[in-house]
Amino acid sequence: MGNQSVMEAKGKMISQENKEESGGQKAHAPSNGDNRAPASAGKIRVTAQALAAKQREISVSEFFAKNRHLLGFDNPRKALLTTVKEAVDNALDACEEAGILPEVWVQIQSTGENRFRVDVQDNGPGIVKKQIPLIFGKLLYGSKFHRLRMSRGQQGIGISAAGMYGLLTTGKPVKIVSKIARDKPAHYYEIQIDTKRNVPEILNGRGEGEDIPPNEAGRQYMGKRGIAWIEVDHGTRVTIELEGRYQRGRGSVEEYLELTALANPHVTIHYQDPEGEETTYQRLTDQLPPEPKEIKPHPYGVELGVLVAMLRETEATTLARFLKESFSRVSDTIAQRICEAAKLSGRSNPRRLSRQEAEALFEAIQQTRIPPPATDCVWPIGEDLLLRALHQMVPAEFYAAATRPPAVYRGNPFIVEVALAYGGTPPIQRISREAMEELLSETDARTLRQFLAATFDGMGAMAADKILQQAQLPRRIMPGNLDEEQRNRLYEAIRNVNLFEGQTMNVLRYANRVPLLFQAGACSITQTVMQTNWRIYGLEQARGALPSGPVTLMVHIASVWVPFTSESKEAIAAYPEIQKELRLAFQTVGRKLGMFLRRRQRAQHEGQRRSVFLRYLSEVATAVSMITPVDREKLYEKLVSVAKRKTADADLQLDEHGRPVSQELTAEDFGGGVLVVDPDQPAPQPEGAAPSTALP
Helix, strand or coil: HHHHHHHHHHHHHHHHHHHHHHHHHHCCCCCCCCCCCCHHHCCCCCCCHHHHHHHCCCCHHHHHHHCHHHHCCCCHHHHHHHHHHHHHHHHHHHHHHCCCCCCEEEEEEEECCCCEEEEECCCCCCCCCHHHHHHHHHHHHHCCCCCCCCCCCCCCCHHHHHHHHHHHHHHHEEEEEEECCCCCCCECCCCCCCCCCCCEEEEHHHHCEEECCHHHHHHHHHHHHHCCCCCCEEEEEEEEEEEEECCCCCCCHHHHHHHHHCCCCCEEEEEEECCEEEEEECCCCCCCCCCCCCCCCCCCCHHHHHHHHHHHCCCCHHHHHHHHHCCCCCHHHHHHHHHHHHCCCCCCCCCHHHHHHHHHHHHHHHHHCCCCCCCCCCCCCCCCHHHHHHHCCCCEEEEEEEEECCCCCCCCCCCCCCCEEEEECCHHHHHHHHHHHHHHCCCCCCCCHHHHHHCCEECHHHHHHHHHHCCCCCCCCHHHHHCCHHHHHHHHHHHHHCCCCCEECEEEEEEEEEEECHHHHHHHHHHHHHCCCCCHHHEEEECCCCCCCCCCEEEEEECCCCCCCCCCCCEEEEHHHHHHHHHHHHHHHHHHHHHHHHHHHHHHHHHHHHHHHHHHHHHHHHHHHHHCCCCCCHHHHHHHHHHHHHHCCCHHEEECCCCEECCCCCHHHHCCCCCCCCCCCCCCCCCCCCCCCCCC
16 A cells, blocks of 8 residues: 555656656747747636727817827916917907907906916907807817818817816816897806717706896896906907916916017907906007918818818719819819829719729829919918017017018918017016016026026026126026025126127017917927028027027918917928928028128228227328428318218218118118117007016
8 A cells, every 4th residue: 555655656746747848848849930828828818809898989078188288288387378378369360250350358367276267358250159169168179170271270179178178177167258249149158078078068057058138237147147248249258267377487478468469460459467467469550461261272282092082072073173173273274184194084973983093183183283372361461560560579779571472381372471680688688676576486497597598588598607607696596595685686687797699599489370489499490490590691600509699580470271290289390391481581581680780890890990090180180281381171171081981881881789870771771671770769568568578
């Protein structure tokens, strides 16, 4: 019995060793290209049926609720600005489309710690009742996405996304009041977006909203329910409460409104900040811009997949008719040429074309010479209004503007405009002591050097170091830790240090009259500015950097479809056609600036030569009259006449301040689009506005 047990134990040990050897051989055996795990490697965790059961459709509003940074709501300060921006842009579009001179009221009120209520009202045409919930409570709903004409909005996302952000951060619905005529009732809605289904939910009036009667009865009704409304015959008011952060300086609501007034001189904006201070930006002209016309897509801008979809959906009975009715700039003759190049009959049914025939049609379109699209779908601001607006907002000595002829990218027309201002006092040196104290208390910069460079436009690292060195302050001290004596030294250094050498060009970017305040480095405008050689125009510039000097450059791109790099609409994509037009516009204003600087430098040089001549002419005349029998006074007068003739540029050009010495220079001397002003004369300020801390 004992021997049998020993034999059984030995047999089990041999069997176990064989299994281990077999497993080791399997582990080291070549795979022969088969990487599948053996069936015994482990239990399958989930089946294909279980995975399929988890799949479901994602609502667009649910997606953007989780990815709100894509829409510009990535931090509280930016969220507050984006909310104001989307509401104001919609207001201006509505007014211009209705042929009404825009007047906009913007009010920001603090409702708690880091919570604000934003009210924006316009005098536009108003919104019909059934459209209000869809416009403010549904993402990707609007009238501008499918048409080709210049407008500020494009995607149908902005204002509804702002309301969604307010709902997510405060739980409060969006409140809308809209009125279409004086004797018509106003419509009042409280709306929140259902992010699961991307549909609006109406919270008041038993899901139908409320109609407010006109005249005195309506005013009493609004007063009892606390509904805010500025008395106008027609318009829309939107109220959004959200989590945000209010801060002045660069990237603030004040900067956005200032820049909006700059690019929209036909607009009046009334603004009240959270501290109750009111500012009005009055319009410079009572003339509305011409209304852009809607155009059909240009054949060169249509891709193959889009062309196939258009062929499948068209109601045209013949291919030639499809080409003529679906695209701009296609006449009967051009349609026939395209059909011949594609080896297709113009009478064929477009809905029955095969994939190969559609591809042949696409290739034929690219090879056929077609006129560029019409440009009455975009309208520039204009050189005259650019000069007037820039002169009002930016104190300087010299202004130049240029509007390029219309161009095309991917079949989309666009126009580039550039305005330049040179000279004047840096923005930081126009700040008051009270404003500096307020900015120091509001900033989130970690160091004083970072505060100076990030708060004021055109303030480079070199200029910030100059101020700190003059004030005898360390660079890494926190702004909030400055004592009274240190603040006094900082303010005196700001006022007295020469900052022209350390100042960098301030680039103001616009798309369809809307200022772009963020992602400057990712924008083709900034990239093209840095790629342009500004040294030949008299400015200092390091390789791959913005030029140095007291220069403000305003750049506006107007197009039926602006190629933004993201849904937040903060930077423009680098299409070669756009960069080419930008470069040509920069060269145009650069040549005018170079002419101004060279003339001023020549005037200074000739003036110095004249002063040297006049210093010694009296002694020369006296010495000559003692040697030869000539009249000293007559000789002196002749010598002075010769000296003035030889240094005539001092009289015909500009003095050291950029002003004409004895002869007025005209804009034609610089090729037009130029304004030269007296730097000692202050530029007009907007009504109720203090000197800007965000603009030069």
